[in-house]
Amino acid sequence: MINSIVVDDFLGFSAGTISNHDFASKFSMEQNDVYKVLRVESGLVKITFNGLNILLKKNQCLFINRNVSLIISSMDDFQLSFVQFKDSCIDKNYDINMMIKSSKLFDSEKMFNKISLKEKHTLIINHYLELLFNLQLNERTSFNHLLTQNTIQQILLLSISIFNSSIPKCNHTKSETFAEKILKLFNESIVDNVKNNRSVKYYCDKIGVEYSVLNKLCLSTYGVSVKNYLDLKCLHQIKYKLESITLSIKEISNYFNFSDISNFLRFFKRLTQMTVSQYREKILNRKPSIIFNSSN
Incomplete structure (x- = not known):
């Protein structure tokens, strides 16, 4: 079959x-x-x-x-x-x-x-x-x-x-080297700070670059705006925390410095089209992937 x-x-x-x-x-x-x-x-x-x-x-x-x-x-x-x-x-x-x-x-x-x-x-x-x-x-x-x-x-x-x-490109311009340097600094800053700060302005000030420049680099490199990229990086860390059954949803919300749990829940659903509870249930009761049946 x-x-x-x-x-x-x-x-x-x-x-x-x-x-x-x-x-x-x-x-x-x-x-x-x-x-x-x-x-x-x-x-x-x-x-x-x-x-x-x-x-x-x-x-x-x-x-x-x-x-x-x-x-x-x-x-x-x-x-x-x-x-x-x-x-x-x-x-x-x-x-x-x-x-x-x-x-x-x-x-x-x-x-x-x-x-x-x-x-x-x-x-x-x-x-x-x-x-x-x-x-x-x-x-x-x-x-x-x-x-x-x-x-x-x-x-x-x-x-x-x-x-x-x-x-293949014949020449590499200075702007490409600049882009790599800025994005490296941006990603390093996100790892250390995203749980406490999801403001694009914060990262622009931290690495010394204008919003328009950082946004253009994210659009050309990752295909999304700098704000969307920042949100996705935060979401990635949130999902990792949700896999731990020892942490409550409120504790995770507090860990990521959301002003209240309702903002945390809205943030997660906006990006995933799922509630936090649905995602955690999905993780804990992960369904098997589609498995091949042997062909005749």
């Missing part, structure tokens, strides 16, 4: 995680007229389609054009995240739609393209993927439909930025 995944008709996408611990198993993505994005989280994965065999390793992503069926398999244990979506998810914004369709990510001739994510991008990508996973469990509302479209567009815009930046 070969598993397959079908796009949600209302939201226009499907997303999830596939784990394989049986080298004899295969997984099929057969639906036509949908774009497919695959990202390997661990292991080595073989993707077969149109007579091609493509190997993906950890943190590599494959972008495949519409009307392509594929088989996923491996001789090793692996974990893979996938998103497949219809045109309706990128048609809403004309400028973004044209940018995505004119990019080489979904090459109309090769039918695919591959990029490698750097460590600095994984936090953002993981956040977007988790949003999509959670959206599938939420109500089918117009708001969630728009949030789905926005999230997928953000994933693709960041991917285009990574893809374009991988093109």
Whole structure:
């Protein structure tokens, strides 16, 4: 038996995680007229389609054009995240739609393209993927439909930025060295201070850079504004604390210096579309990933 995944008709996408611990198993993505994005989280994965065999390793992503069926398999244990979506998810914004369709990510001739994510991008990508996973469990509302479209567009815009930046450049300007230095100082400051301070102005003053400069660097490097990036870094630490059952939600709220617990709860739900209690329950009762069934 070969598993397959079908796009949600209302939201226009499907997303999830596939784990394989049986080298004899295969997984099929057969639906036509949908774009497919695959990202390997661990292991080595073989993707077969149109007579091609493509190997993906950890943190590599494959972008495949519409009307392509594929088989996923491996001789090793692996974990893979996938998103497949219809045109309706990128048609809403004309400028973004044209940018995505004119990019080489979904090459109309090769039918695919591959990029490698750097460590600095994984936090953002993981956040977007988790949003999509959670959206599938939420109500089918117009708001969630728009949030789905926005999230997928953000994933693709960041991917285009990574893809374009991988093109070799003849000269490295001083501004690139400056950018690396500023972002390094910014990230080091976040690690030490984000539990007490989530003000962008605080970090601009600390590292001696104007807001407009730091915001532009975050947009070009991470694909999100400096405020969103700061919030995601804080969220990452909050999630780590929530995995400890010895700490109450109020204690965690106090640890991150929120003025009151209601602000903490709103902050978390705004970024994850889940309540803190729902997330903690999800962690404590973590459901197994989709497991391959052996093919006949």
